[in-house]
Amino acid sequence: MGRIEGGKVGENNFTVTVTKEEVVAAVLPLPEHWLRLSNLDLLLPPLDDGVFFCYNKPAAAGTVVVGALKKGLAEALVSFYALAGEVVANSSGEPELLCNNRGVDFVEADADVQLRSLDLHNPDDSVEGKLVPTKKHGVLAIQATFLKCGGLVVACSFDHRIADAYSANMFLVSWAQLSQSTKPTISTLSSPPCFRRSLLNPRRPGRIHPSLDRMFIPVSDLPPPKKHSAESESDPVISRIYYITADELNHIQSLANSDSNVDVNAVKRTKLESLCAFLWKMVAASTKGKRIITKMGIVVDGRRRLSNGNDKQKASLLCSYFGNVISIPYGEKSARELTEKSLSWVADEVHEFLEEAKTEEHFLGLIDWVEAHLPGGGVARIYYGGGDGEEEGPAFVVSSGQTFPEEKVDFGWGRPVFGSYHFPWGGDAGYVMPMPSPAGKGDWVVYMHLRRGQLEKIESEAGRVFRRLTWDYLVH
Incomplete structure (x- = not known):
């Protein structure tokens, strides 16, 4: 696949090698529909925010670990269907969410670096563009990177127009819950998401403070x-x-x-x-x-x-x-x-x-x-x-x-x-x-x-x- 040149770790450069790329969609078929962005969504410019988590070496094999991540993701996208869609412009030129179960880009990668050698103080060198994925399509991108020591970094990039930090946290917790469950279902979720945009409807007439x-x-x-x-x-x-x-x-x-x-x-x-x-x-x-x-x-x-x-x-x-x-x-x-x-x-x-x-x-x-x-x-x-x-x-x-x-x-x-x-x-x-x-x-x-x-x-x-x-x- 591809290679991503990493930053310096001590005196040594490290390289991230992409081993597999695929798209993970919701495990159940979802009817295609449009979901308008709320007025508060429209205050956000098109930018992505990232998050990453570092783990010590999992006891399970890498294939089992990735399998659990993908299984949990496919289950989570049934409820968090907005993250499997695409942002497109409507007839007024404003962004709108097409919920078409396009899926989430999921990257698997290897990095020739020890977990404890990562310079976390300087994420520009150790994280940016290497361990946190650059979102190219859709609303969410995920990367699972296995390190030389057997450690693992799981990272996501979200379209901020679709999810603030509170929403991203809801998804992350639900994804983890469903990845752990042997028989995951929607009822497994501790906090199913709500997409009721009417909660943020404007008033008629509006009242605007200076x-x-x-x-x-x-x-x-x-x-x-x-x-x-x-x-x-x-x-x-x-x-x-x-x-x-x-x-x-x-x-x-x-x-x-x-x-x-x-x-x-x-x-x-x-x-x-x-x-x-x-x-x-x-x-x-x-x-x-x-x-x-x-x-x-x-x-x-x-x-x-x-x-x-x-x-x-x-x-x-x-x-x-x-x-x-x-x-x-x-x-x-x-x-x-x-x-x-x-x-x-x-x-x-x-x-x-x-x-x-x-x-x-x-x-x-x-x-x-x-x-x-x-x-x-x-x-x-x-x-x-x-x-x-x-x-x-x-x-x-x-x-x-x-x-x-x-x-x-x-x-x-x-x-x-x-x-x-x-x-x-x-x-x-x-x-x-x-x-x-x-x-x-x-x-x-x-x-x-x-x-x-x-x-x-x-x-x-x-x-x-x-x-x-x-x-x-x-x-x-």
């Missing part, structure tokens, strides 16, 4: 793509993975709540808010001018927000809803404010812009906003970075991967020793995803996709907080 025009931009108003500058070429966006100990997280949270002006009865800043504030200060400190405006956004899941009422059936359906139900509120401050003011002040600013998107009205208004900008829809403004003005600086988005289901992605040979999202999304803004650490103890693992200079600043000034992920950390 804040949404600041957070989102219609596709028709998007600026032309930026030209690569010499500065961006010398300071490229790269991916790195770190871990943060529970003690450091607690310390950051304590500092974020330390301002004496904070009401003692007020809700404390969460660990996520505190970490976001800390990162915002670090990114601002990496800029070259105090007047530079730095932006940070945080992904908010709307499922719980849209089910705040007394409708228990709607709440249950939203809990299993498959698709995108996210918003990305953001804040913008000068580098001077962010670097000179206290962490607690920055955390308060984070809390303030985050709270405005954590309501039912925000998400109902966002659905109405997209409806008002059809055809075409829109996109989160922060995805396109800080803008073109002289004082516009870096921008980045933080997602919350605290529901990352690592321990549940057991296909029958034990839980993974490590797993992570992998999302070098290609926008002008950076991306950060904190997740629970497989080492436990309250530690977090953090995937970062930022400018090289920003990461160098973080490592040089906050190396005690963001520590390079190593196998020694994972196995001790």
Whole structure:
């Protein structure tokens, strides 16, 4: 088959060799039909997000392992039929999902590298384009790579327009459950997906808060793509993975709540808010001018927000809803404010812009906003970075991967020793995803996709907080 040149491991290059490629479809015939994208799906540009899981050597032979993965996948696609379809343009030019059971591209590969030799801190070298597949067709691509030591890496690439992280997690857990079962059926699933798009229908008439025009931009108003500058070429966006100990997280949270002006009865800043504030200060400190405006956004899941009422059936359906139900509120401050003011002040600013998107009205208004900008829809403004003005600086988005289901992605040979999202999304803004650490103890693992200079600043000034992920950390 094909060969994929790998990155450096120590002083040695490693090669990934594709041994088999096939398409896995649902095990049962499915009637062909169209599934429209919801208004919230239409806020996503055509980009793919990845995830990978590393396993120690399974006891079963490789053919048995791959057989279990494919069997479970074929069963899972009966319920998760959207992942076996194709995105095509409708008569208005908008993307729509054709559920035709086209199937999922499934790649088998071998890599001449030991599992514990993979440099997980540097996924650009060890993961990107080698272990996480590049999706060429359909909605989902999967790759199972056997390593020289007998270890295994299972990785997926999802079309983000079809599935947010919450939806991808639902699928991963269900796929693992069905792969383990000797007689898998739909009833085996702990959380069958819901595709009822009417849950996200716009209101008549719509009600749109002015804040949404600041957070989102219609596709028709998007600026032309930026030209690569010499500065961006010398300071490229790269991916790195770190871990943060529970003690450091607690310390950051304590500092974020330390301002004496904070009401003692007020809700404390969460660990996520505190970490976001800390990162915002670090990114601002990496800029070259105090007047530079730095932006940070945080992904908010709307499922719980849209089910705040007394409708228990709607709440249950939203809990299993498959698709995108996210918003990305953001804040913008000068580098001077962010670097000179206290962490607690920055955390308060984070809390303030985050709270405005954590309501039912925000998400109902966002659905109405997209409806008002059809055809075409829109996109989160922060995805396109800080803008073109002289004082516009870096921008980045933080997602919350605290529901990352690592321990549940057991296909029958034990839980993974490590797993992570992998999302070098290609926008002008950076991306950060904190997740629970497989080492436990309250530690977090953090995937970062930022400018090289920003990461160098973080490592040089906050190396005690963001520590390079190593196998020694994972196995001790």
